[in-house]
Amino acid sequence: MDLEISRALSIPDSELNWRFSRSSGPGGQHVNTSDSRVELSWSVTGSRALSDYQRERLVTRLDSKLIAGVITVSASEQRSQLRNRELALQKLAKIIATALAPDGPSRRATKPTKGSQRRRLATKSRRSETKAQRKRPSAD
Numbered sequence: 001m002d003l004e005i006s007r008a009l010s011i012p013d014s015e016l017n018w019r020f021s022r023s024s025g026p027g028g029q030h031v032n033t034s035d036s037r038v039e040l041s042w043s044v045t046g047s048r049a050l051s052d053y054q055r056e057r058l059v060t061r062l063d064s065k066l067i068a069g070v071i072t073v074s075a076s077e078q079r080s081q082l083r084n085r086e087l088a089l090q091k092l093a094k095i096i097a098t099a100l101a102p103d104g105p106s107r108r109a110t111k112p113t114k115g116s117q118r119r120r121l122a123t124k125s126r127r128s129e130t131k132a133q134r135k136r137p138s139a140d
Helices: 052-061 081-100 114-133
Strands: 016-021 037-043 070-075
Touching: 037 081, 052 081, 070 081
Parallel strands: none
Antiparallel strands: 016 037, 037 070
């Protein structure tokens, strides 16, 4: 089952590595017998499904999440291993889609309005007067 990120990008199942372990935390009698925690790993640098541009963008945007060019997500929220597998796939797809999304529009610098400048200066002068009134009166 391939992981579909978008219409243009689909990661083949052969590139996904699965690891299963026991979930931590409470779970009753069944907790020690079922391996329901799922770790899903995918090598960004070694993937053949990506173009050079996509690979470069993922490496730069996911730099803090990559370990030796591999991204790993885990899921242990559900008791069912199958459901945790689905959650791990969804998490990975969301991370990749977000990293590949184009940047938003850049901010255009604007000047503050005359009214906002006046209000700012009036607030400053009121604050200055308040602080000046706290001083000890002069001996004069």
